[in-house]
Amino acid sequence: MKIGLLYSRIRTDEKLLLSELRERDHDVEKIDVRKQQFAVSGAPEVFDDLDIVVDRCLSTSRSVYVTKFARAYDVPVINGPDVAEVCADKVKNSLALVEAGVPTPDTDVAFTKDTALESIERFGYPCVLKPVVGSWGRLMAKIDSRDAAEAILEHKATLGHYEHKIFYVQEFVDKPGRDIRVLATDGEPVAAMARSSDHWLTNAAKGAETDTFELDDRALELVEKASAAVGGGLLGIDLMEVGVSEDSEPDDYTVHEVNHTVEFKALNEVADVDVPGEVVDWLESKAQSESGAETPT
Numbered sequence: 274m275k276i277g278l279l280y281s282r283i284r285t286d287e288k289l290l291l292s293e294l295r296e297r298d299h300d301v302e303k304i305d306v307r308k309q310q311f312a313v314s315g316a317p318e319v320f321d322d323l324d325i326v327v328d329r330c331l332s333t334s335r336s337v338y339v340t341k342f343a344r345a346y347d348v349p350v351i352n353g354p355d356v357a358e359v360c361a362d363k364v365k366n367s368l369a370l371v372e373a374g375v376p377t378p379d380t381d382v383a384f385t386k387d388t389a390l391e392s393i394e395r396f397g398y399p400c401v402l403k404p405v406v407g408s409w410g411r412l413m414a415k416i417d418s419r420d421a422a423e424a425i426l427e428h429k430a431t432l433g434h435y436e437h438k439i440f441y442v443q444e445f446v447d448k449p450g451r452d453i454r455v456l457a458t459d460g461e462p463v464a465a466m467a468r469s470s471d472h473w474l475t476n477a478a479k480g481a482e483t484d485t486f487e488l489d490d491r492a493l494e495l496v497e498k499a500s501a502a503v504g505g506g507l508l509g510i511d512l513m514e515v516g517v518s519e520d521s522e523p524d525d526y527t528v529h530e531v532n533h534t535v536e537f538k539a540l541n542e543v544a545d546v547d548v549p550g551e552v553v554d555w556l557e558s559k560a561q562s563e564s565g566a567e568t569p570t
């Protein structure tokens with residue numbers, strides 16, 4: 274197949290994908306989005322003859338727009354623009370999860386400092402304030418007191434870009450020092466890991482320790498539902514265990530977000546499976562079904 278890779282920086286994740294694709298003799302067109310112009314009237318030449326294009330843009334805004342262009346140029350894109358739009362925005366993400374009946378932390382959105390403070394007081398301390406758009410645990414605030422709440426809200430309202438004036442207030446989930454990241458293709462898990470840290474933020478980007486994690490039936494069900502809730506695709510689904518005490522199994526899980534341009538370097542290091550291999554298997558089947566060809570049985 275001829276596959277396009279939309280990117281702005283080749284990280285280890287992209288290197289893993291590229292070497293797997295080349296090993297299988299696929300024709301890869303690397304498309305650095307910083308070097309392209311995307312005309313509304315028609316596709317740039319690099320899009321010619323592509324069977325499928327994979328969005329690996331680091332920047333959320335580029336990813337959201339470039340996937341719209343791929344769709345307009347009639348090239349199948351992973352993930353699609355609708356998925357990117359929901360996943361890129363924590364408000365849309367939360368609404369989609371709730372609508373699909375997936376447990377997700379209780380969240381309020383407020384548009385002024387005063388109404389946000391009311392939400393914070395209602396959730397009680399600690400609670401969490403998140404940027405609507407963001408990743409890697411950046412600009413996340415765990416609020417321990419009313420004084421801290423007032424200060425953070427004032428800073429956001431005064432210094433923040435307009436997106437930071439949308440206050441996304443969330444209950445604090447008392448997780449067992451870790452959260453769970455699942456890489457899934459159309460709701461089917463490829464691999465899962467636990468990310469542990471003494472810090473409340475357990476992002477791999479924040480230096481959390483990673484280990485394999487065995488998904489139970491409930492987690493499998495939620496991964497499938499959360500994937501469908503945002504429109505499916507190649508996704509990173511983040512869950513927290515709820516109601517865990519000493520060595521006990523969790524009572525349930527809560528899904529705090531679904532990511533659309535998912536990193537898998539850390540997962541590949543801990544997982545027993547060949548993560549890029551599985552991802553490319555899935556991309557091949559996707560390209561084949563998009564082209565209308567029969568999948569061999």
Ligand SMILES: Nc1ncnc2c1ncn2[C@@H]1O[C@H](COP(=O)(O)OP(=O)(O)O)[C@@H](O)[C@H]1O
Pocket residue numbers: 378401403407408409410411413443444445446447448451452473474475476511529530
């Ligand atoms: N409501 C919450 N309660 C407790 N911990 C949370 C909560 N929301 C997020 N976290 C922790 O913060 C990390 C980052 O949160 P997340 O919503 O995934 O933002 P990002 O998009 O920056 O990764 C999570 O991996 C988790 O460890």
Ligand SMILES: [Mg+2]
Pocket residue numbers: 409410476511530
């Ligand atoms: Mg996250």
